[in-house]
Amino acid sequence: MQNNRKESVYMQWAKTQTSGKFSLAPSGVENYLLKDLPVSINDIELTGDSLYGYVPLLEALAEKCKVDSTSVVTAMGTSMANQLAMATILEPGDEILIEEPTYDPLLATARYLGVKINRFPRRFEDGFQINPSEVKKALTPKTKLIVLSNLHNPTGVFTPETTLLEIGEIAKGKAYVLVDEVYLGAMFEKAPLSAFHLGEHFITTNSLTKIYGLSGLRCGWILANPELTKKMWLLNDLFGVIAAHPAERLSVIALKNLDKIAQKYKDLLTKNHLIIRDFLDSRKDLSIVRPDFGTIYFPKLNSGSVREFSKILREKYETIIVPGEFFELKEHFRIGIGINSEILSKGLSNIALALDEIC
Numbered sequence: 001m002q003n004n005r006k007e008s009v010y011m012q013w014a015k016t017q018t019s020g021k022f023s024l025a026p027s028g029v030e031n032y033l034l035k036d037l038p039v040s041i042n043d044i045e046l047t048g049d050s051l052y053g054y055v056p057l058l059e060a061l062a063e064k065c066k067v068d069s070t071s072v073v074t075a076m077g078t079s080m081a082n083q084l085a086m087a088t089i090l091e092p093g094d095e096i097l098i099e100e101p102t103y104d105p106l107l108a109t110a111r112y113l114g115v116k117i118n119r120f121p122r123r124f125e126d127g128f129q130i131n132p133s134e135v136k137k138a139l140t141p142k143t144k145l146i147v148l149s150n151l152h153n154p155t156g157v158f159t160p161e162t163t164l165l166e167i168g169e170i171a172k173g174k175a176y177v178l179v180d181e182v183y184l185g186a187m188f189e190k191a192p193l194s195a196f197h198l199g200e201h202f203i204t205t206n207s208l209t210k211i212y213g214l215s216g217l218r219c220g221w222i223l224a225n226p227e228l229t230k231k232m233w234l235l236n237d238l239f240g241v242i243a244a245h246p247a248e249r250l251s252v253i254a255l256k257n258l259d260k261i262a263q264k265y266k267d268l269l270t271k272n273h274l275i276i277r278d279f280l281d282s283r284k285d286l287s288i289v290r291p292d293f294g295t296i297y298f299p300k301l302n303s304g305s306v307r308e309f310s311k312i313l314r315e316k317y318e319t320i321i322v323p324g325e326f327f328e329l330k331e332h333f334r335i336g337i338g339i340n341s342e343i344l345s346k347g348l349s350n351i352a353l354a355l356d357e358i359c
């Protein structure tokens with residue numbers, strides 16, 4: 001995959017190539033609709049009092065995350081939260097250490113910032129778990145930021161607190177640890193507190209996009225120590241300056257109703273995990289590390305080309321998967337399960353037909 005320093009090839013593909021009758025490409029849950037939020041026009045105003053954040057939104061996020069509001073920075077989705085966090089920490093000549101495989105825009109952002117990118121592996125044979133000794137090995141005196149996602153994109157694997165603490169020990173006094181937690185909410189009542197709580201060199205990013213179906217609000221946030229959040233707000237004056245105020249107001253309303261929203265998607269995901277596990281039980285031609293939670297699965301095609309396979313799926317079966325080449329593992333592909341259950345079932349049946357055809 002060819003990547004220019006000022007673009008994400010994956011994001012272009014995701015924006016232009018993932019619509020189809022049976023699209024299993026989305027990594028988040030299906031959209032929550034405005035009509036299902038208890039909103040009246042009187043709740044919305046076009047412009048408001050939001051300079052360094054909109055206080056009611058900062059407070060609602062602080063309450064959700066069990067932090068002080070001085071540790072919260074709001075941003076345009078987890079995407080801008082990651083950009084803002086990385087740009088605040090990193091200086092020319094610094095190095096960043098990013099998990100492999102990873103979500104391409106994390107790499108693209110580091111590339112854009114012009115820092116040297118080093119990697120630590122997550123291996124299939126280790127259940128895609130992080131081995132802290134590999135992180136230690138890859139850390140250099142110039143490493144200023146270690147980056148991982150929890151739950152992991154593309155595999156959905158959960159990183160437990162013990163591992164995060166070990167990584168924190170390795171980083172202490174040398175580097176910050178950025179944990180992208182955009183999928184962590186999919187653990188629902190089993191979700192741990194944000195890794196922000198593990199030490200002041202932990203920074204976390206998140207949004208209402210993936211687990212609450214509210215991508216359109218672009219309600220993202222960063223949790224970091226107040227010394228850093230101050231710098232992030234100042235740097236944001238060079239980016240978005242202020243947020244779209246109607247979205248801030250709607251986000252506050254969404255946060256007040258988050259339990260109800262979460263229940264809808266918990267029910268959907270519980271059902272869909274059973275559907276995909278049945279499918280996986282029936283396939284000997286796929287190997288997989290099964291995630292316990294989340295919205296994505298990342299099977300490996302035991303033989304044959306995923307590129308060819310996804311072409312057949314698209315052209316003959318109107319079914320879209322995400323080829324693993326976008327995550328640096330070309331023999332894998334990603335299936336999103338946050339979609340309507342019937343579409344998921346039909347998409348998986350189509351995958352079975354295409355697998356029978358190529359194997």
Ligand SMILES: Cc1ncc(COP(=O)(O)O)c(C=O)c1O
Pocket residue numbers: 027076077078079080103149153180182206207208209210215220
């Ligand atoms: C790991 C990860 N971080 C961030 C994002 C983007 O999230 P948002 O829509 O909140 O910008 C994605 C989207 O797929 C993702 O997978």
